[in-house]
Amino acid sequence: xxxxxxxxxxxxxxxxxxxxxxxDFGTMNGMMKxxxxxxxxxxxxxxxxxxxxSGKIGTYMHSYALHGVHGRALPVGIGVKMANPDxxxxxxxxxxxxxxxxxxHFIHAVRRNVDMSYVxxxxxxxxxxxxxxxxxxxxxxETSTSPDGPNQxxxxxxxxxxxxxxxxxxxxxxxxxxxxxxIVQKAVEHDGFGFxxxxxxxxxxxxxxxYDYFRDAxxxxxxxxxxxxxxxxxxxxxxxxxxxxMGVLYQDEDSVPFEEREGVEGSxxxxxxxxxxxxxxxxxxxx
Amino acid sequence: MPEDLNWAIGGEAGxxxxxxxxxxxxxxxxxxxxxxxxxxxxxxxxxxxxxYKVRTSVDRVESVVDRLDILIALTERTIHENEDELHExxxxxxxxxxxxxxxxxxxxxxxxxxxxxxxxxxxxxxAIMLNVVALGAACEVTGFPIENLxxxxxxxxxxxxxxxxxxxxxxxxxxxxxxxxxYGEFDYDMETTDEDYVLLNGDEAxxxxxxxxxxxxxxxxxxxxxxxxxxYMTGRVDQFxxxxxxxxxxxxxxxxxxxxxxxxxxxxxATSGPGIDLMTETFGLVATSETPLxxxxxxxxxxxxxxxxxxxxGDLNMTLYGGHGEIPRFVVAxxxxxxCFWKTVEAFNLAEKYQTPVFLVSDLAxxxxxQTFSPETFDMDEVEIDxxxxxxxxxxxxxxxxxxxxxxxxxxxxxxxxxAFPGTTDGAHMTTGLEHDELGRRTEDTDIRIEQVDKRQRxxxxxxxxxxxxxxEFGDPDADTLVISWGSNEGALRExxxxxxxxxxxxxxxxxxxxxxxxxxxxxxxxxxxxIVVECNATGQFAxxxxxxxxxxxxxxxxxxxxxxxADELATEIKQTLDTPAEATQ
Numbered sequence: 080x081x082x083x084x085x086x087x088x089x090x091x092x093x094x095x096x097x098x099x100x101x102x103d104f105g106t107m108n109g110m111m112k113x114x115x116x117x118x119x120x121x122x123x124x125x126x127x128x129x130x131x132x133s134g135k136i137g138t139y140m141h142s143y144a145l146h147g148v149h150g151r152a153l154p155v156g157i158g159v160k161m162a163n164p165d166x167x168x169x170x171x172x173x174x175x176x177x178x179x180x181x182x183x184h185f186i187h188a189v190r191r192n193v194d195m196s197y198v199x200x201x202x203x204x205x206x207x208x209x210x211x212x213x214x215x216x217x218x219x220x221e222t223s224t225s226p227d228g229p230n231q232x233x234x235x236x237x238x239x240x241x242x243x244x245x246x247x248x249x250x251x252x253x254x255x256x257x258x259x260x261x262i263v264q265k266a267v268e269h270d271g272f273g274f275x276x277x278x279x280x281x282x283x284x285x286x287x288x289x290y291d292y293f294r295d296a297x298x299x300x301x302x303x304x305x306x307x308x309x310x311x312x313x314x315x316x317x318x319x320x321x322x323x324x325m326g327v328l329y330q331d332e333d334s335v336p337f338e339e340r341e342g343v344e345g346s347x348x349x350x351x352x353x354x355x356x357x358x359x360x361x362x363x364x365x366x
Numbered sequence: 367m368p369e370d371l372n373w374a375i376g377g378e379a380g381x382x383x384x385x386x387x388x389x390x391x392x393x394x395x396x397x398x399x400x401x402x403x404x405x406x407x408x409x410x411x412x413x414x415x416x417x418y419k420v421r422t423s424v425d426r427v428e429s430v431v432d433r434l435d436i437l438i439a440l441t442e443r444t445i446h447e448n449e450d451e452l453h454e455x456x457x458x459x460x461x462x463x464x465x466x467x468x469x470x471x472x473x474x475x476x477x478x479x480x481x482x483x484x485x486x487x488x489x490x491x492x493a494i495m496l497n498v499v500a501l502g503a504a505c506e507v508t509g510f511p512i513e514n515l516x517x518x519x520x521x522x523x524x525x526x527x528x529x530x531x532x533x534x535x536x537x538x539x540x541x542x543x544x545x546x547x548x549y550g551e552f553d554y555d556m557e558t559t560d561e562d563y564v565l566l567n568g569d570e571a572x573x574x575x576x577x578x579x580x581x582x583x584x585x586x587x588x589x590x591x592x593x594x595x596x597x598y599m600t601g602r603v604d605q606f607x608x609x610x611x612x613x614x615x616x617x618x619x620x621x622x623x624x625x626x627x628x629x630x631x632x633x634x635x636a637t638s639g640p641g642i643d644l645m646t647e648t649f650g651l652v653a654t655s656e657t658p659l660x661x662x663x664x665x666x667x668x669x670x671x672x673x674x675x676x677x678x679x680g681d682l683n684m685t686l687y688g689g690h691g692e693i694p695r696f697v698v699a700x701x702x703x704x705x706c707f708w709k710t711v712e713a714f715n716l717a718e719k720y721q722t723p724v725f726l727v728s729d730l731a732x733x734x735x736x737q738t739f740s741p742e743t744f745d746m747d748e749v750e751i752d753x754x755x756x757x758x759x760x761x762x763x764x765x766x767x768x769x770x771x772x773x774x775x776x777x778x779x780x781x782x783x784x785x786a787f788p789g790t791t792d793g794a795h796m797t798t799g800l801e802h803d804e805l806g807r808r809t810e811d812t813d814i815r816i817e818q819v820d821k822r823q824r825x826x827x828x829x830x831x832x833x834x835x836x837x838x839e840f841g842d843p844d845a846d847t848l849v850i851s852w853g854s855n856e857g858a859l860r861e862x863x864x865x866x867x868x869x870x871x872x873x874x875x876x877x878x879x880x881x882x883x884x885x886x887x888x889x890x891x892x893x894x895x896x897x898i899v900v901e902c903n904a905t906g907q908f909a910x911x912x913x914x915x916x917x918x919x920x921x922x923x924x925x926x927x928x929x930x931x932x933a934d935e936l937a938t939e940i941k942q943t944l945d946t947p948a949e950a951t952q
Binding site for chain 2: 091092093121122123124125127135137138141142143144145146147148151153154155156157158159160161162163165166183184186187338341342343344345346347348350351352353354355357358359361362363365366
């Protein structure tokens with residue numbers, strides 16, 4: 080790990096195909112800054128992504144990366160981290176990837192509390208399939224597959240996380256570069272599962288949850304007296320449906336990551352050249 | 367009692383049938399006798415009918431047969447379930463004092479011994495030991511030295527304290543004494559030897575093989591009959607620096623294993639049919655990201671949830687063809703419990719050498735069969751590890767492009783690219799399920815697409831050249847009749863062949879552990895007059911691929927009632943097939 084890593088070292092030479100103005104540019108920049116600020120470099124970093132606009136992130140960043148199947152990025156990240164806790168693992172996804180097809184994995188990743196960060200680009204729409212309702216779309220948001228709106232309330236991912244025993248819940252806004260990078264950095268530094276829901280507007284298909292909307296609506300928790308160590312305060316803020324918050328909503332400072340509790344020590348990549356020493360004892364057990 | 371003895375205990379699930387059977391099987395194994403066990407069980411936790419059967423002989427036994435010499439019946443149904451296997455020298459032990467057993471009618475000429483199992487157990491310290499009383503009675507009837515049973519009781523109950531062990535030994539003696547007093551001495555001596563055997567089942571052999579092969583990460587979701595693999599690994603792989611994670615579902619399990627494999631660990635997941643369905647989504651990702659992964663399918667009766675506790679070999683097509691698009695892969699199917707160990711080791715080597723998914727296909731019959739082996743069968747010094755083309759800081763330069771980027775999907779002539787574990791300096795690279803270039807970057811370029819598809823497929827060709835995808839051969843090499851089988855049927859067929867030989871049938875038998883790539887059987891088939899493929903499924907999935915290979919119709923013996931093949935049954939079926947003109951069976 081070199082000390083002179085800059086965030087641009089995490090950039091690949093591939094030009095993003097995101098639409099001009101897409102929130103995902105800012106989200107990604109913040110991820111790269113957070114990784115560099117926390118002393119990581121591309122060779123010790125593993126980025127996992129699923130499918131969709133968010134899934135392209137591994138291509139635009141430079142690190143070890145895997146772009147998998149829709150909704151399954153979290154289990155891949157867990158496997159990477161369990162097999163080599165020395166790696167910095169960051170998982171990225173979208174609202175469809177994380178809260179629809181991958182909702183089951185999300186809950187279990189939260190409660191498993193493996194030491195990694197999960198950055199979700201939440202634009203409240205399906206972008207890459209050209210504008211259908213997502214699990215975080217508003218109840219009355221008209222789309223090609225919901226002409227009268229989805230007619231069901233949106234998923235509240237932060238509430239899901241809190242109910243599942245999250246040790247770190249934050250929300251961020253891709254357009255506020257400095258704050259966004261700080262928040263992701265806190266998630267990376269957290270000892271456990273650092274979950275950040277990022278408002279990352281879709282400029283092409285979502286004309287409701289726009290930059291202007293978020294700029295007006297968002298309240299920075301740093302400008303309030305919010306105490307992120309207080310779970311009750313976090314719960315109240317998370318359940319306030321009319322408010323959009325930015326910052327760390329909840330953090331359990333005593334969090335101990337799963338792999339540590341499970342006693343995983345170092346990389347599993349190194350194995351002996353033949354059966355391990357003492358392997359015959361495995362056979363003798365069957366006498 | 368015959369030298370080749372078939373023993374069973376049956377009752378309701380929850381009666382301790384399994385542990386009692388295991389105590390007896392272990393006692394026999396420790397007394398230097400060969401053992402082959404099988405289980406009849408239903409998909410329920412308590413109640414229903416369940417049985418644990420033990421076949422034992424001083425000679426090796428490879429199969430179950432349709433004959434029961436001694437039966438401990440804890441319920442009346444146990445007797446009826448096994449009626450067809452009883453004969454005039456069979457002995458049934460049951461508790462005639464129990465209300466449900468008072469009017470038991472013993473079928474045929476079998477001898478029934480009423481032993482007040484429960485009352486004697488209470489005398490020895492607790493009704494719970496009634497099964498052990500029955501074991502003691504069985505020792506008397508079979509002439510098995512009760513001292514050997516003592517050792518097994520010590521092993522089973524040692525953790526619970528000396529008093530419990532002593533009570534159990536006492537309970538066994540009460541059973542033995544009762545039979546002696548009431549029915550006179552049974553004048554048998556069951557032979558014991560000084561041989562040291564170990565007793566284990568196919569799932570345990572897979573788990574043991576995985577740890578021996580350096581598997582350090584296992585993710586799975588419990589499912590019959592694959593759960594024993596996970597239970598075996600749990601606690602044991604930790605001792606070697608590994609971990610088992612119980613995932614929330616099979617989709618998660620295979621993706622976790624994939625992640626661990628990308629991080630450089632040897633990783634595995636195991637499941638059964640319904641779980642394989644869920645995992646199918648990720649097969650293509652494993653293959654196209656060129657991640658080494660062992661995916662174990664312990665088959666049971668399908669489709670859908672089918673018969674969860676019954677035997678079938680119906681997933682072969684799934685492992686051969688499962689997943690959309692075209693997926694280079696290996697399908698390896700061990701043919702015996704000990705092969706479960708060795709083929710697992712091989713599966714890990716194949717996975718890493720060729721950076722592909724390797725399907726390790728076993729089945730319920732193998733998973734629940736415990737069999738005796740000399741410990742040297744699993745000689746750990748013989749385990750070889752081949753991690754393939756792993757590069758590190760010292761040799762990675764050779765694989766960087768002109769801009770210093772690592773070519774993780776370099777289109778090598780043999781189809782095999784270098785691997786750099788995450789953490790390797792200058793190795794950072796992208797991997798994706800999308801079609802990609804040599805750097806792993808997504809592409810839709812038609813030439814690169816063809817280059818990468820060809821590159822991945824070349825691995826299979828390379829493996830065909832480098833590996834020995836052979837078969838095991840038994841019987842008469844010059845016989846006109848050729849029988850071919852895969853998976854766990856080998857034992858029953860080998861014994862069946864012996865029976866056929868006695869009747870004057872000469873047969874050449876090939877047991878094939880490699881489904882894909884598989885040995886070319888054209889010459890063998892062309893040299894034979896009759897070709898019969900035996901498998902536990904309805905349609906003959908392996909027969910299909912063989913016919914496809916040689917463009918020759920083969921005759922088929924298929925079984926799909928949920929029960930494994932038996933030696934004498936197979937002998938009869940083969941005779942019938944040979945006596946029927948080939949055209950009539952098609």
